Amino acid sequence: MKTYFSAIVLFLVITQCGYAQAKASPAEDLSDSSRALQFQITDNFSLSSFQGSVFSYMHHFTKERALRIGLSVSVGGNNLDQSDDQFWYNQNSLTHIRKYDIEKNSTGLQLSTQYIWYLNPGSRLLLFSGAGPFLRYDRSFEKNETSYPQDDTRMYRTTIETQSSQWTPGASGIVGVEWFASKAISFSAEYGLQLSYFWNESKITTKTQNNNSVDQISNAKSKGWNLAGSSVKFGLSLYFQ
DSSP states (O other): OHHHHHHHHHHHHHHHHTTOOSOSOGGGGOOTTOEEEEEEEOTTSOEEESSOSSEEEEEESSSSEEEEEEEEEEEEEEEEEEEOSOEEEETTEEEEOOEEEEEEEEEEEEEEEEEEEESSTTOSEEEEEEEEEEEEEEEEEEEEEEEEESSSSOEEEEEEEEEEEEEEEEEEEEEEEEEESSSSEEEEEEEEEEEEEEEEEEEEEEEEESSSEEEEEEEEEEEEEEEEEOOOEEEEEEEEO
16 A cells, blocks of 8 residues: 555655746745645655654645645454463373463544744755644553463453553654755655643553452553654655745
8 A cells, every 4th residue: 555655745845846937936925825845855765644644734835834634543453362382280180270361552642733933935955943732631541351260160250451541742843954956845854842731541450350350440541751752754855835
């Protein structure tokens, strides 16, 4: 799927190059009707969304100012069934002693916005800086079940379920350069810094089935700050009116 997507974007790039004008600066055409879809150029020269895994969009208000919006969505899950290679010896017979069943799934959603200032509008090579808020929400569930025979007639089974949710609001700042190959295509490089605050709530339920069934429930909360810089991002922007 990514191969087809990259091929389509490459076709658009080649097509749009035909609209390049002989102007000294294609960036002079930027106006309040200029919009762009942005893609990140990764290590193997494939393309992905720049500021969000689903959507990366920039809208210009003037030659000097623009707004960038990114939306990220992540969904994952897996199941694992495993039997231990240990055995239990009882009455001259071998019985499998332990079995594991693990289930995991997670969901994440992030919305990011950045207000962009161009420091030398009208140039072919633009210097820019930007800042803005973001908000992320993550939710996960994990279930671990272990069972083994306690004797000829009884099974021991324990199940641990962990439910976790986390909110992460924050703000990011960037500095970078953008070079216009034509009025429809530009390449950019930028470096960013993020300051975020998080709070996490977890609920752990332990169910033990032996002679009697026992449920234990514990709750945990955590919060904290994080300041981190990002690696340099290289991007491709496709402009349209």
